[in-house]
Amino acid sequence: MASQNPAGPVEAAKPAAAQKYYRRFDRIDRVMHSALMITFVGCAITGMPPLFSEQEWASVLARAFGGFERSALIHRICAVVMITVFVSHVGRIFLGAVRRTGLLATLWGPNSMTPQPQDIVDIWRHVHWFLGKGPRPQFDRYTYWEKFDYWAVFWGMFIIGSSGLILWFPIQVSAFLPGWIFNIATVIHGEEALLAVGFIFTIHFFNGHLRPEKFPMDLVIFTGRIPEHELKDERPAEYARLVSEGTLASMEATPPSRPAILWGYIVGGTAVIVGTLTVVLILYSVIT
Numbered sequence: 001m002a003s004q005n006p007a008g009p010v011e012a013a014k015p016a017a018a019q020k021y022y023r024r025f026d027r028i029d030r031v032m033h034s035a036l037m038i039t040f041v042g043c044a045i046t047g048m049p050p051l052f053s054e055q056e057w058a059s060v061l062a063r064a065f066g067g068f069e070r071s072a073l074i075h076r077i078c079a080v081v082m083i084t085v086f087v088s089h090v091g092r093i094f095l096g097a098v099r100r101t102g103l104l105a106t107l108w109g110p111n112s113m114t115p116q117p118q119d120i121v122d123i124w125r126h127v128h129w130f131l132g133k134g135p136r137p138q139f140d141r142y143t144y145w146e147k148f149d150y151w152a153v154f155w156g157m158f159i160i161g162s163s164g165l166i167l168w169f170p171i172q173v174s175a176f177l178p179g180w181i182f183n184i185a186t187v188i189h190g191e192e193a194l195l196a197v198g199f200i201f202t203i204h205f206f207n208g209h210l211r212p213e214k215f216p217m218d219l220v221i222f223t224g225r226i227p228e229h230e231l232k233d234e235r236p237a238e239y240a241r242l243v244s245e246g247t248l249a250s251m252e253a254t255p256p257s258r259p260a261i262l263w264g265y266i267v268g269g270t271a272v273i274v275g276t277l278t279v280v281l282i283l284y285s286v287i288t
Contacts, residue, residue, distance in 0.1 A: 020228040023253040024220055028092070033221050034267060036085045036153075041271050042078035044197045044278055046071040051190050052285045079164055086157045110140040110241060113151070119144040138237040149204050156196045163189035194282065201275030209272060217272075222264030223256035 025033075049058040049071060065071040097106040107114050121137075122144050128134035142150075166173050166185040173181070209217050213234075220226050232239050242248040 019255070021225040021253045021255050022228065022231055022248070022251045023224060024226045025224040027224065030222060030224050032085050032089055034263075035081060037267065037271055039078040039082040039085070040196075040200065041274055043075055043082065044193075044201075045274060046075040046078070047193055048197075048278065048281070051194070052282075055281075055285050057281055057284075076168065079161070079168075083157075083161055086161070110142075110238065113142055113147050115144070115147050115151070119147060138240075139235050140237040140241065141235065145207050149207065152199055152204075153196075156192060159192045160189060160196060163192070197275075197278060197282070201279045205272055205275055209268065217265055217268050219256065219261060219264040219268070222268065223260045225253050225256050 045061065046065060049062040049068065052058045062068045062071050065074055093106060097103045106112060108116065118140075122139065125134060125137040126144075129136045163185040166177075166181065167189060170182060208214065208221075239248070242251065
């Protein structure tokens with residue numbers, strides 16, 4: 001997508017220290033995302049060898065982690081952290097709804113991740129913009145593709161997590177579930193994992209980092225800050241709403257620190273490289 005910058009090239013070219021920045025994600029959001037990203041990559045690269053055990057690269061990768069048993073241990077540690085992050089995230093949303101925003105604002109409105117009729121309108125307008133038949137949609141805080149990414153992960157956590165726990169604790173599960181449930185769990189866990197890896201390492205990475213206006217890395221989830229010209233350009237409806245509500249000034253933040261930027265490039269860049277290689281290996285295994 002071509003970036004349209006109403007602030008003009010002069011504003012976009014300002015040094016980072018001269019630009020205004022606004023807070024988009026708080027520290028807890030950033031820590032949770034980093035933990036989720038690292039453990040997802042960990043689960044992916046330790047879970048692929050058993051799934052493609054007939055491939056030579058799978059045994060090489062497993063040996064790099066100390067063998068299949070050690071890979072399984074790392075896989076389970078990453079899974080525990082991932083589940084903990086997921087449960088903490090859901091609990092944080094619930095507490096936020098009770099204490100601050102209210103249930104309605106959490107489930108609906110511009111600050112909600114719930115898909116809404118406006119998202120359908122935005123999709124329609126976005127397609128028209130892609131085809132050169134209309135203006136770019138005026139996005140608010142969350143775009144329709146960000147909601148799709150969010151709910152894909154949210155749904156996947158239930159499917160992959162529950163099937164993984166069944167396979168992890170077979171004796172306990174067999175005490176109250178029939179034996180055929182393990183066959184189903186094995187298929188579901190592997191197929192859903194492949195779907196998740198394929199989606200995150202292609203669609204999500206493209207939306208977040210590889211789009212022309214974001215390449216090579218969108219650092220907002222690592223720094224928590226978005227420059228003013230990007231907010232105006234990418235989320236004009238949100239910018240206008242914050243101005244009309246008189247809350248924009250309260251969200252102003254200091255420029256991102258060098259360590260935060262470096263962390264974003266190192267962790268995010270590593271994830272993109274590892275994810276791309278993982279997808280290549282999966283495609284190679286399927287084709288051959």
